Amino acid sequence: MSDLYRVHGSENQFYLLDQTQLQAALTPEEQQQLAIELAQREHVDGLLVVDESDSALGKMTVVNADGSLAKMCGNGLRTVARYLSEQQHQRDFAVTTALKDLSVAQQPDLAPGVPAFAVEIAPVSFDPTALPFTPALSETPIIDQVLPALHPSLHFTAVAVPNPHLIAQVTREQMASPLLQTLGEQLNTSNPYFPEGVNVSFAVQLAPNELFVRTYERGVGFTNACGTGMAATTLALSQTKADVAMNQLVSVYNPGGMVKTWVHHDDTGFWIDLIGNATVMAHATIDEDALHRGQWRDVTIEATPEQAAYEQFVATLPREF
Numbered sequence: 001m002s003d004l005y006r007v008h009g010s011e012n013q014f015y016l017l018d019q020t021q022l023q024a025a026l027t028p029e030e031q032q033q034l035a036i037e038l039a040q041r042e043h044v045d046g047l048l049v050v051d052e053s054d055s056a057l058g059k060m061t062v063v064n065a066d067g068s069l070a071k072m073c074g075n076g077l078r079t080v081a082r083y084l085s086e087q088q089h090q091r092d093f094a095v096t097t098a099l100k101d102l103s104v105a106q107q108p109d110l111a112p113g114v115p116a117f118a119v120e121i122a123p124v125s126f127d128p129t130a131l132p133f134t135p136a137l138s139e140t141p142i143i144d145q146v147l148p149a150l151h152p153s154l155h156f157t158a159v160a161v162p163n164p165h166l167i168a169q170v171t172r173e174q175m176a177s178p179l180l181q182t183l184g185e186q187l188n189t190s191n192p193y194f195p196e197g198v199n200v201s202f203a204v205q206l207a208p209n210e211l212f213v214r215t216y217e218r219g220v221g222f223t224n225a226c227g228t229g230m231a232a233t234t235l236a237l238s239q240t241k242a243d244v245a246m247n248q249l250v251s252v253y254n255p256g257g258m259v260k261t262w263v264h265h266d267d268t269g270f271w272i273d274l275i276g277n278a279t280v281m282a283h284a285t286i287d288e289d290a291l292h293r294g295q296w297r298d299v300t301i302e303a304t305p306e307q308a309a310y311e312q313f314v315a316t317l318p319r320e321f
């Protein structure tokens, strides 16, 4: 039998599979099939696959709900960090991701029974080829720019962290409107601007260094929270809005809870710390052959007490959305 864990960061939910514990690793096609099956049957946002790494404590691969691969996942990385930390008894280490080994570190619990981790979000690029977006949208980096092809007045910033994000600060009315869904769907189906799709985030400023962010994710659709989206949004607004500061903690609320972000900059460029919960909701056991066939059948799922603790924590948040 093999073990999987249902995990979440800010209710961005995944199944986590440690391939090093299997008799045979899943092929990329099998991982893709399994992610699609899990999204359909268990309504999670994707699959996090843990492998061995030559240069870090472990390696994370992110497979979206539609089977596409993601270059990074901030909420997912916190849960992988917790898994590796408990497995290998370390608190401060690195995890290999698609483009870079990223630093992760255990943090004080957010509340009783709510473990937390900080993860590095990097590398960061505003270069059109890094997202990528086409000259039909803009020939230069998009920073606080009106894009008439997308909307007559919103100011957008596009940044890869390294997965692609398009961000706009909006009013509460715009946040409540269907605009985010319309843009998210337009830019994540065949379109002349973002050939590989893009995560689209809207942000409302609640107070200085306090944001509410909602994201329509590439390969998924609406999520409760997108960790890289909240990190990218803090970075984008810290460059263009006086009310979001670099080198300070920023609170980012989302439909699934809240995280803290911190934007850094030095000679090498930008990076962002993302701090939030890493919750294990359930432990699942399944026959390894079924996993290889992408069949989520005859599974035993046992819930942990952690979700109740998380919901109690969220109930204490001063939420306006």
Ligand SMILES: N[C@@H](CCC[C@H](N)C(=O)O)C(=O)O
Pocket: 012, 062, 064, 069, 070, 071, 072, 073, 074, 075, 076, 163, 164, 199, 217, 218, 219, 220, 223, 225, 226, 227, 228, 229
């Ligand atoms: N939810 C994630 C981001 C997952 C990847 C995204 N769907 C993509 O394809 O870029 C996060 O917490 O960062």
